[in-house]
Amino acid sequence: MAGTKTKKKAADKEAGIDRFSPDQLRHFLREMLLYRRFEEKAEEAYAIGKIGGFCHLHIGQEAVALGFIGPLRKDDYVISAYREHTQALAKGVEPNIVMAELFGREGGSSGGKGGSMHIFNADQGFMGGHGIVGAQVALASGMAWAIKYRGGDQVCVCFMGDAAVNQGAFHEALNMSAIWKLPVIYVVENNHYGMGTAFSRVSAVPVVDRAKGYGIPAHSVNGQDILETWAFAEDLVEEVRGGAGPQYVDAQTYRFKGHSMSDPVSGTYRSKEEVQEKTERDDPIRLLRDRMYDAEMLDEEELKEMDAEARKLVDEAAEFADASPLPDPSELYTHVYAEENPHGRLYFDGRERPGQEA
Amino acid sequence: MAGTKTKKKAADKEAGIDRFSPDQLRHFLREMLLYRRFEEKAEEAYAIGKIGGFCHLHIGQEAVALGFIGPLRKDDYVISAYREHTQALAKGVEPNIVMAELFGREGGSSGGKGGSMHIFNADQGFMGGHGIVGAQVALASGMAWAIKYRGGDQVCVCFMGDAAVNQGAFHEALNMSAIWKLPVIYVVENNHYGMGTAFSRVSAVPVVDRAKGYGIPAHSVNGQDILETWAFAEDLVEEVRGGAGPQYVDAQTYRFKGHSMSDPVSGTYRSKEEVQEKTERDDPIRLLRDRMYDAEMLDEEELKEMDAEARKLVDEAAEFADASPLPDPSELYTHVYAEENPHGRLYFDGRERPGQEA
Amino acid sequence: MQTITYREALNQALAEEMERDPDVFLMGEEVAEYDGAYKVSKGLLDRFGEKRIVDSPISELGFAGLGVGAAMVGLRPVIEFMTFNFSILALDQVLNSAAKMLYMSGGQIPMPIVFRGPTGAALQLSAQHSQACEVWYVHAPGIKVVTPGTPADAKGLLKAAIRDPDPVVVMEGELLYNVKGEVPDVEDGDFVIPLGKADLKREGGDVSIITHGKMIHTALQAAAKLEKEGIQADVLDLRSLRPLDVDAILETVRKTNRAVYLEEGWPYAGVGAQIVSIIQEEAFDHLDAPVIRVTQADVPMPYAKNLEQLAKPGVDRVISACNRVLYRN
């Protein structure tokens, strides 16, 4: 039954390192190192108050971002929740403007107005950055609707956390994507916890089964293994591009850090031991590194260079961000509306604004 | 897999007329006749303007109401949507006060404040009468939660239309009932249409499959056959009372009339022929009558008497309703709040009200 | 000039804009095969096909979100709520996605979407189906709200809303759909009413009755009765709540020095409260009396005919409010 098949496609490619060229593999490593160092830099910057508000790090989940976004075209769409820095990078958004957005600066992807939870870059097809759990799932159906409406062959990839499957928006959106056969891939970044709540406490069935009621093919993939994830996603994206309709993926992964900067890495909800075991055993970067070592496609020297490169890029990003000025105060009232109709008042705070009566 | 078993239990009882005593069968007939005549009377009253607003008739679906509510105890809860007149009757609410509510009179179950869509009778455990599609599904989980919280052995039966399964509230409520194993039976009155929309146009899978994602047992039953429905429901209610947890039932039925009084019985969305075939072949009252005829448990005389009885009851109900006065104008401001705290203003319309400064 | 119903006017507006712009589509419950619960989209399925006239599941949050997503990539969705009562389920997507998208994205993602449908009470639909929902929307920056009360305004404002680059909530009225009125002929070309312009529906001078939406008809009836008593009332129809034609409000108040705000909804933090606040702040010295508001009774809408009548703001209440601000009897 199509609605519930969990073909482990990628499994066939278990040792499928040979599917990828040495250059590709090095690219994977470079990318994931960049994501990792970027988030570590963000962590640093947050600690010294350069970044404020909520900041959700993606450390540990890099392979899911790279695996599902890497195979996409520039004109494909990606949309996500608030844990989206690395996904933006994966979709080709400049590290500089992402970091500047985290810093809340004029040079940021949203000019400093969005912040960590709202990274957008329309040119690269990165459509945010959304803070209401589950909301982006319906937005993704809408973008996929538009693709089909225009007869295009793009694909929309929508990331969500495991806890998002309990939102009504998830239910309504998946059903609509199913009845209208929309070109969208729903990727649940299943890190097994929503903040401090284990998924098993808020669902009677595993993540992969939560799409059974819609007639949407469901899949599971090891989201810590970039080779498996990429191979699986690359094929799936082409299927969807070819008209296979909506897909649902349980990408099993793990959050190495706390939910957000203010939350503990471990606590009552998950033990130190669990976190330690996971971070040691399932680090996507280390896993790739070791497989490349085994295949003698990488030596320590090269790795060091790659890492230095990544660190250099994020240092530059931080410098760029730091050098970028705060938004001009006049920006407070820009982008509220795209058009201020010639007639009538739009703002009721009675404040002075450039070009409007108080 | 518990989540998706569709045991056709009742099927074993296909010809299970022997499960029921002659008195029981006569009771079934009497009840369904009452429901049918009641709705016909409502239709009449609506035509001459005694009933206003929206009025959704249950004609054709009587066996679902009787089958699932009949086996309940008085202290069990029933909750429904806006097509609930007959369900109220089935739960023991006086025809007189239901009709008076439709008439918008003081003697109505809600004193005339609720109307057709909001029949309530707490004493009989009939908990409404709700107008927002899907909302009652979450309320049902709450009542079931309360039962479990208090360690009681009651059961909550929640009726909804097929279109309600597409609401987020349905999704969130079923998931919570599953994880907390609440004593609730969700009965989808699957009449195959939501207003003018065939279910097959708004769902990629059949009604019974829509609960597959929650780990809740799903069942199908022929809702036009009171014997099958009652037998099935009677067993299921006891299972749930015994701790079996939430259940989901696709009760297949058919709406013989238009969606509401203002809507056509047939039209672009369903053909005259379809309606004619269904009403002739699947009338729950005629089906029971014929089986009782076959079993020689009923003759035309008796049926005539029963029907006369039913008509008498609904005529009395209409007379009662008609004789009941309109609510006193002072009722406008009662039951907005249960308690007007000694301090402060609660109403801001600047109008004169008994016992409050304007 | 053609004399058509409010329903037909909306239908023309939709058809003309869909002809004009292939990116415009209509989605909602029963809009296609059923011609719309209130027949506003009659015939559009045949004319534009199921790709552009789309029946949705009963999933308000979902299809509102789908519309927002489609607008994110440049389509111009018209999302119909069967009634705005049900739009409360979709409010998150309107307030948190549509209204904030342009801002959160630093101007990258415009949001050209229309949410439309009837708001307010009809007849005996009881508490859950009789709500005036203006406040939920107009309170939030990033949204525009219009409330046409006549066929001409319905056509002109809906067309403007569909062309507007921002999210526009178009609030109609179930009891307005059959109202007839003059509307410029289609041949006379594109008839668009800019957002943000109020319309003085009646010229008086003694007192200003300011209102919006279907209440303009109640206001005009009250004004007609007042005339018999020798009182000439201005009836100002705001038409657009955001942008708001403050100049027109101040002009009538400065002329009459007395104002009444009439609205269908509840009083607490209602639209009228905002208008009163603006008037007392910006025309303080022109007021000879406090501005009085006439609203629905501050209760859920009851079903019983007599109670519903009492609950609704009626002509008599408008008249006595006018008398109060005129210090008569």
Place this chain on the structure above:
Amino acid sequence: MQTITYREALNQALAEEMERDPDVFLMGEEVAEYDGAYKVSKGLLDRFGEKRIVDSPISELGFAGLGVGAAMVGLRPVIEFMTFNFSILALDQVLNSAAKMLYMSGGQIPMPIVFRGPTGAALQLSAQHSQACEVWYVHAPGIKVVTPGTPADAKGLLKAAIRDPDPVVVMEGELLYNVKGEVPDVEDGDFVIPLGKADLKREGGDVSIITHGKMIHTALQAAAKLEKEGIQADVLDLRSLRPLDVDAILETVRKTNRAVYLEEGWPYAGVGAQIVSIIQEEAFDHLDAPVIRVTQADVPMPYAKNLEQLAKPGVDRVISACNRVLYRN
């Protein structure tokens, strides 16, 4: 008297009411194992067990509805929204089920439920996480709304809310949880503050600063600065928005003849608009100047530190509003 934080005060209120009444339970996201996202329910799981302190899925509409259903049959749920920003998803169950249940049932089904959590902005949480949500709730009859600004008010009002037979929305503030203040000792017995009583947080006489929720602290700072300039301000904390202590509002205005309303939220149809409307109607002849409102900038909340600072209503804006109504400089 004990000096405790606002957070501890809420925690005490919950614990005391749960001790007193076995029908009271707390449900929400992260309230149990995690002690609450903001630690308001710290220790309650250990004390009352998982039957009464319940972690919910992220299903606001669902668990709000579940709470309403539980209240329909007599339990007294306390439903925590992690923040009220997310409660927009649940608004239908609050407005259409909770607020109307008693009315639609003709008095048969009381609705003793509390919805609580932080509202308004914290620090740099950006547009979707920084909304003051009072208006969505206070607009609708059938609901009561309280907005405690101090630890004592938090404890006294939450206890009253839990005992109230009607739906009460208790709006807290993320930036208030660490605020310390004096609260009567538990030994001194049951400390309950009746709904509907405002509190004059500061006695002045020259001008009235009327406000609610966390803004009282901004108002008090402004009053302190004004004092240096020789101006004595009344600071009236409404505490309860519905029921509303109109007498207290009129009293301070009749005394000072000048008023400023300060609130955290947006202006259009804000709480302040309602208060202004009441004042101008019921104290018209006492006003020497229009009532001025100080609100958040009428924009979605920006992330950047400087823009957020500009967007929020600050002490300086309150002071200049006071100067305006006093016609100073």
